[in-house]
Structure formats: C-alpha cells, structure tokens
Amino acid sequence: HLDLHHYLLLSTESSNIRIYYCFRNIMKELQENFKKLLKTERVPVFLTSSGTGAMEASIVNFFKPEEDVLIVVGGKFGERFFKIAKRFGLNPICYEIEWGDYPKVEKIEKYLKENKNIKGVFIQICETSTGTFYPYKEIGEVCKKYDALLIADGITAVGVYNIEFDRSNIDILITGSQKALMTPPGVSAIIWNEKAHKRLGVNKRYKYYFDLEQEYKNQKEKFQTAYTPSVNLYAALNEALKVINKIGIEKIEKNTSIMSKATLKAFEEINLKPLSKNPAIGVSAICLPDSIDGNKLIKFIRENFNMYIAGGQGHLKGKIFRLCHFGYIDIFDTLNQISAVEFALNNLGYNFDLGKATKKAIEVISQYKGA
Amino acid sequence: HLDLHHYLLLSTESSNIRIYYCFRNIMKELQENFKKLLKTERVPVFLTSSGTGAMEASIVNFFKPEEDVLIVVGGKFGERFFKIAKRFGLNPICYEIEWGDYPKVEKIEKYLKENKNIKGVFIQICETSTGTFYPYKEIGEVCKKYDALLIADGITAVGVYNIEFDRSNIDILITGSQKALMTPPGVSAIIWNEKAHKRLGVNKRYKYYFDLEQEYKNQKEKFQTAYTPSVNLYAALNEALKVINKIGIEKIEKNTSIMSKATLKAFEEINLKPLSKNPAIGVSAICLPDSIDGNKLIKFIRENFNMYIAGGQGHLKGKIFRLCHFGYIDIFDTLNQISAVEFALNNLGYNFDLGKATKKAIEVISQYKGA
Numbered sequence: 001h002l003d004l005h006h007y008l009l010l011s012t013e014s015s016n017i018r019i020y021y022c023f024r025n026i027m028k029e030l031q032e033n034f035k036k037l038l039k040t041e042r043v044p045v046f047l048t049s050s051g052t053g054a055m056e057a058s059i060v061n062f063f064k065p066e067e068d069v070l071i072v073v074g075g076k077f078g079e080r081f082f083k084i085a086k087r088f089g090l091n092p093i094c095y096e097i098e099w100g101d102y103p104k105v106e107k108i109e110k111y112l113k114e115n116k117n118i119k120g121v122f123i124q125i126c127e128t129s130t131g132t133f134y135p136y137k138e139i140g141e142v143c144k145k146y147d148a149l150l151i152a153d154g155i156t157a158v159g160v161y162n163i164e165f166d167r168s169n170i171d172i173l174i175t176g177s178q179k180a181l182m183t184p185p186g187v188s189a190i191i192w193n194e195k196a197h198k199r200l201g202v203n204k205r206y207k208y209y210f211d212l213e214q215e216y217k218n219q220k221e222k223f224q225t226a227y228t229p230s231v232n233l234y235a236a237l238n239e240a241l242k243v244i245n246k247i248g249i250e251k252i253e254k255n256t257s258i259m260s261k262a263t264l265k266a267f268e269e270i271n272l273k274p275l276s277k278n279p280a281i282g283v284s285a286i287c288l289p290d291s292i293d294g295n296k297l298i299k300f301i302r303e304n305f306n307m308y309i310a311g312g313q314g315h316l317k318g319k320i321f322r323l324c325h326f327g328y329i330d331i332f333d334t335l336n337q338i339s340a341v342e343f344a345l346n347n348l349g350y351n352f353d354l355g356k357a358t359k360k361a362i363e364v365i366s367q368y369k370g371a
Numbered sequence: 372h373l374d375l376h377h378y379l380l381l382s383t384e385s386s387n388i389r390i391y392y393c394f395r396n397i398m399k400e401l402q403e404n405f406k407k408l409l410k411t412e413r414v415p416v417f418l419t420s421s422g423t424g425a426m427e428a429s430i431v432n433f434f435k436p437e438e439d440v441l442i443v444v445g446g447k448f449g450e451r452f453f454k455i456a457k458r459f460g461l462n463p464i465c466y467e468i469e470w471g472d473y474p475k476v477e478k479i480e481k482y483l484k485e486n487k488n489i490k491g492v493f494i495q496i497c498e499t500s501t502g503t504f505y506p507y508k509e510i511g512e513v514c515k516k517y518d519a520l521l522i523a524d525g526i527t528a529v530g531v532y533n534i535e536f537d538r539s540n541i542d543i544l545i546t547g548s549q550k551a552l553m554t555p556p557g558v559s560a561i562i563w564n565e566k567a568h569k570r571l572g573v574n575k576r577y578k579y580y581f582d583l584e585q586e587y588k589n590q591k592e593k594f595q596t597a598y599t600p601s602v603n604l605y606a607a608l609n610e611a612l613k614v615i616n617k618i619g620i621e622k623i624e625k626n627t628s629i630m631s632k633a634t635l636k637a638f639e640e641i642n643l644k645p646l647s648k649n650p651a652i653g654v655s656a657i658c659l660p661d662s663i664d665g666n667k668l669i670k671f672i673r674e675n676f677n678m679y680i681a682g683g684q685g686h687l688k689g690k691i692f693r694l695c696h697f698g699y700i701d702i703f704d705t706l707n708q709i710s711a712v713e714f715a716l717n718n719l720g721y722n723f724d725l726g727k728a729t730k731k732a733i734e735v736i737s738q739y740k741g742a
Contacts, residue, residue: 231557233557
C-alpha cells in the first residue's frame with residue numbers, strides 16, 4: 001500500500017521554483033515520447049485536467065456557437081460530448097445508438113450528406129461505458145469526404161491500440177493520463193492535424209484555461225505551459241511513456257487483444273454474453289442474468305478478495321460488469337479477474353460449472369502465447 | 372533530488388480502480404482540513420486544475436455575459452481576471468493601479484456608487500507579481516454595503532494569512548495547491564458563502580468542466596468529484612493541510628511576517644527599496660538600481676548556488692527580484708536568499724558593504740525570535 005509520505009516528498013521538491021528550470025526538459029521529452037507512441041510529427045498539447053477538460057477543449061477551440069456538429073451517443077462518454085457541445089452553444093445533432101452498439105459508417109455518411117453544415121463528428125474510439133470499439137478509420141474516411149473534422153476521444157484507446165495518428169483520419173485526438181498510460185489522473189492530452197489547425201481559434205470567446213492557441217504556442221515553442229502545470233504528473237507521464245515505447249505499442253495491442261479474447265470466450269463458456277456488438281480490446285463489458293445483482297457481485301469481490309472490478313454506468317448499473325485489460329493488467333491479472341467473478345457468481349446462486357470460465361481463458365491464452 | 376521512480380510508484384497505485392473506494396475518505400478529510408484552516412463551515416470545492424482554472428470558475432459560475440464587474444488590475448494576476456472576464460463576455464470595468472500600488476477603498480466605493488450594476492469586485496489578497504497586499508477586509512465591507520460580491524484570489528495568501536473566511540467579508544475565495552499549501556501544482560480550491568451561493572448557476576452556459584453547481588453537489592453530498600480527480604494530488608494536499616493545521620495558521624502568519632520584515636529591512640539597509648507600497652508578507656519584491664540587470668542577478672544565483680529566486684513579470688522583468696517567505700521557507704532559507712542576493716550584487720558591481728543586509732536581517736529576526 002502506498003506510503004503517504006511519498007506525497008510530501010514530491011511536494012517539497014515541486015513547490016520549489018527550481019522545477020521551472022527543469023520542467024522544459026521534461027516537456028521536451030514528454031512531447032517526443034507522446035509523438036513516438038502515436039507515430040506522428042504533430043506536437044501535442046498537455047493540459048492539467050482530467051480527460052473531460054480535453055473534451056471541452058476540443059469543442060471550445062475548434063467550433064463556435066451555432067455551428068452544427070454530429071455527436072455519436074452510445075454510452076456515457078458520447079453523452080458527455082453532447083452535453084459539453086450544448087453548454088457551449090453549438091448545435092449538436094445526436095446520432096443515438098443503443099448502448100453496446102457501434103456507429104455505422106453509412107449512417108454517418110447519410111447525416112453528412114443531408115446536413116452539409118456539419119463541421120465535426122465526435123466519437124469515442126472505445127466507448128468505455130459499454131466496452132465498444134467504434135470504427136474510427138472508416139468514419140474518418142467519410143468525414144474527409146464531406147470535409148468535417150473527426151474528433152476522437154481516445155481516453156481508453158491511446159496506449160491500447162496502435163493508432164498511427166498521421167494515417168488515422170482522426171483530425172483531433174484526446175487522451176488522459178490515468179488509463180492505458182498508467183499515470184495518476186490529472187493530465188490530459190490533445191493532438192490535432194494541419195486540417196484541424198486551420199480551425200483552431202475559430203471561437204474567440206468562452207475559453208481561457210483551455211485556450212489551445214495559447215497552449216500550443218507556449219508548449220511548442222517554449223516547452224512551457226500557459227499556466228502552472230501539474231509538474232509531477234507531467235514527469236510521471238513522461239516516465240510511463242518511456243516504458244510503453246520500450247515495449248512497443250504493437251506488442252501491447254497484441255497482448256491486450258489476447259486478454260480481451262480470453263475474457264469474452266471465458267464468459268461465453270458459462271453463458272454470459274458481452275454487452276457490446278463490437279467489443280473493444282481494452283475493456284470487456286459482460287451482461288449478467290436478471291437473477292444476479294451486479295452491485296452485489298462487485299461488492300462480494302471487493303470484500304472477499306480486495307479486488308476492484310467496474311460495474312455498469314447509467315441505466316446499466318447493476319446489469320453488467322466490466323473488466324479492464326490495459327495498463328498494468330497482465331494475463332495473470334486477467335485470469336484472477338475471471339476467477340473472482342466465478343467465485344462471486346457461485347456465491348450469488350448462478351448455476352454453472354465453477355472454474356470452467358477460467359479454464360477456457362487459459363486455453364485461449366495458450367493458443368496465442370504458447371502452452 | 373527527486374527519484375523519478377517515485378512517480379511510477381504513485382502511478383501503479385492510483386491507476387487502479389481501488390482508489391475509487393478510498394477516495395471518498397480522502398475527500399472527507401480534505402474538506403475538513405481545509406475548513407479548519409479557513410475557520411469556516413462552508414464546504415470547499417476542489418478542482419483538478421491550476422489556480423487559473425479556479426479563477427475561470429469564479430467568473431463563469433457566478434456571473435453571466437453582459438454583467439458589469441469591477442476588476443482591480445495592479446499586476447499580472449489582476450490582468451488575468453480581466454482577460455478571463457472579457458473572454459466570457461462579461462463587461463469588466465478596470466480599476467487600474469500602478470504595479471506595486473494597492474487599491475484604495477474609497478476609490479472602490481466610488482466605482483460602486485457610480486455604477487449600481489456592478490455585481491462583483493475581483494481582487495488579489497496578495498498580488499504575487501508585485502508582492503502587494505490588498506486590504507481585502509475593508510474592500511469587503513464596501514462590497515457588502517453596495518451588494519456586490521467580493522471575489523478574492525488567495526493563491527499566495529491562503530496558508531500565509533489567517534483568513535477567517537466566515538468573518539472576512541470575502542464572498543468567493545480561490546486558492547491553489549502549490550504555493551503556501553506546499554503540495555505539487557495541479558489542484559485548485561474555491562469556497563463561497565451563502566450570499567454567493569444564491570448566484571451560483573446564474574450562467575447556464577459556457578462551463579462544463581468548471582461547473583461548480585455540479586461539483587458542489589458531488590463533493591458535498593457524495594465526497595466525489597464530477598470527473599476523475601488527480602487523486603494523488605488531492606491526497607498530498609490533505610497531508611499538507613494536516614501539517615499546516617498542526618502548526619496553526621496564527622503561528623505561520625507570525626513567522627512569515629518576521630521573514631518579510633527581516634527581508635525588507637535587510638535590503639533597505641543597502642539602499643534597495645521594496646516595489647510595493649503595501650508589502651504582502653508572503654512575497655517580497657525588491658527594486659534593483661538601473662545599473663543591475665535582474666536577469667543576470669537571478670542567473671548568477673542559480674548557476675553559483677543552485678538557488679532559485681524569482682524575477683519580475685511583464686514590464687518589471689529584469690528590474691526587480693522577488694523572494695518567497697511561505698511554505699517550506701524558514702528563517703535560515705530567508706537568510707540564505709538574502710546572502711545569495713548580496714553575493715550576486717557584489718559580483719555585478721553594485722557598490723555596498725557586503726554582508727550588511729544579512730546582518731540586518733539577523734538583527735530583525737532576533738528581535739522577534741530571541742537572541
């Protein structure tokens with residue numbers, strides 16, 4: 001367990017003005033490591049905020065009030081984009097899909113064809129609340145065709161998928177420090193291409209802390225942020241990116257997909273289906289039968305094994321559970337998560353052959369990793 | 372020097388979902404410790420942002436476009452309030468004072484008398500760029516009389532001065548983690564009284580990440596933030612507040628004022644005057660003669676002593692230097708800062724009796740602390 005004195009150790013150092021002088025070097029490295037991960041030459045901007053701050057930044061900097069944007073709403077994070085756009089006076093058109101479903105490229109093309117004023121399309125790469133992967137590359141092609149920007153929330157996708165930004169058709173990509181990037185929460189990042197850059201500053205009002213024009217200029221040219229950054233977290237993110245780049249995102253993506261496959265097959269084996277029609281590899285959302293209360297399942301696992309798995313959000317609360325496969329999670333954590341769910345299901349009266357799911361996961365993993 | 376592995380230690384722990392469960396307890400304690408420091412029963416809101424984020428929050432939540440506000444601009448941070456207000460469509464009236472001067476209560480009363488539509492008055496308690504204390508209590512009395520809110524930036528005042536919030540006449544108070552609160556940057560705080568609370572939500576648009584209605588509800592009732600907080604920094608701030616409250620803010624204020632007095636007297640002794648007409652105790656800004664380049668002074672101190680002192684901002688760059696007396700700084704740090712400046716002045720050709728300033732500081736300190 002974490003020693004709280006570590007916090008104060010960090011404090012003494014960073015509250016000192018000397019951080020001002022070494023911060024530039026941290027920022028230089030951080031930019032390079034982030035660019036390496038995304039295989040891009042574009043300079044990212046880092047913000048002292050959670051991912052939601054970067055979501056807001058993507059709206060207030062590249063769009064202005066009254067403009068039409070298309071927002072895919074298929075879960076909690078799509079909803080969030082929609083709410084932000086509303087608050088900032090945009091005219092968001094909602095492409096609502098059932099939670100667990102994914103946006104259809106043809107449907108997006110139809111929206112863009114019928115409304116030539118749509119300036120941007122907002123999607124998640126992975127909608128975390130439902131564990132669903134959205135086909136961002138194909139959507140990006142359509143956006144290009146109709147000259148709309150594609151804004152992708154990659155908060156649980158960057159560091160999971162090998163997103164080659166410059167070849168991805170994504171115009172604006174967002175991420176946060178605390179998911180696959182294995183850093184404490186509190187830093188978000190946003191990167192955009194030349195096409196998006198032309199619209200940067202289209203809105204002169206209703207932004208100050210999240211003014212990307214100012215941040216881009218400061219960070220690109222001076223390796224400084226416009227306002228005091230969370231220096232410790234920037235340094236931590238830089239260190240984490242070094243680790244990730246050393247392993248290589250291709251290998252990470254492959255390992256993550258094995259854990260995802262193993263998890264989905266494991267639960268199918270005991271008749272539990274994934275919520276998602278197009279599962280993301282980073283997060284698996286599994287449906288529970290009506291007889292099992294998901295909140296109880298999570299509580300049982302927490303109290304008995306000191307293990308923390310995620311439940312459903314919004315109307316899915318109590319109806320699903322979600323397992324994470326990114327970041328520090330390895331194949332043994334994955335097996336442990338599956339076993340823990342098995343123990344809990346057994347305790348809550350679900351009728352199945354205890355151990356069967358974990359056994360199946362082991363078999364799937366061995367196919368890819370060797371026996 | 373800080374071991375970077377500490378960062379990753381922190382990372383592994385917090386990226387785990389288990390933080391979700393212990394975070395509530397951290398938040399409960401953090402609220403109590405912050406309330407204790409400010410001797411208030413009001414519940415503060417913490418934001419994952421630098422202090423500038425909280426400045427923005429104070430504008431977008433309590434005021435709406437087109438409304439008149441009075442902003443005291445006597446340094447970099449007053450300017451910042453003005454810029455934010457402009458960006459969000461308010462009608463800010465600028466009470467501009469010379470950098471180093473402080474706002475006059477009579478002048479503020481005049482503004483309020485002549486413009487009955489002024490809904491709020493924005494000030495710094497300490498304008499950090501000039502080391503100036505603004506008479507917030509007296510200004511608050513006038514604001515009360517004319518029914519305008521007083522918004523005080525306490526970023527370098529909270530943890531320095533014994534601000535008894537409920538008796539202070541401040542309606543909205545802002546601070547940040549990284550100054551006197553001795554925590555890494557990345558958390559800001561905002562607290563407001565019942566009177567300000569009635570105006571919370573007067574503006575429904577142009578805020579999402581900094582929506583204080585939502586944060587207040589979440590943090591007060593559920594001890595959770597609306598979006599993922601920088602959990603490590605919240606925990607660090609909580610630990611730092613425990614230390615501060617154990618010492619007691621009265622004692623801290625007294626010690627800080629001794630260091631301030633000693634510093635000002637020391638430099639007066641060698642004919643260097645403070646910039647400020649009303650010096651704040653937390654930061655001393657000292658004017659340099661035209662013959663001395665402040666940038667060179669700071670560089671000399673950094674390169675020769677690995678000590679970091681602050682220079683001037685804006686048009687004062689190169690013309691002043693600033694010494695900090697809050698947070699981890701003790702009387703010996705203060706003496707060291709003064710000596711370092713003496714060495715640098717000597718090196719840069721300033722004609723004075725080397726050692727005289729430090730000697731004077733020692734004498735002043737001994738008057739208060741005993742021989």
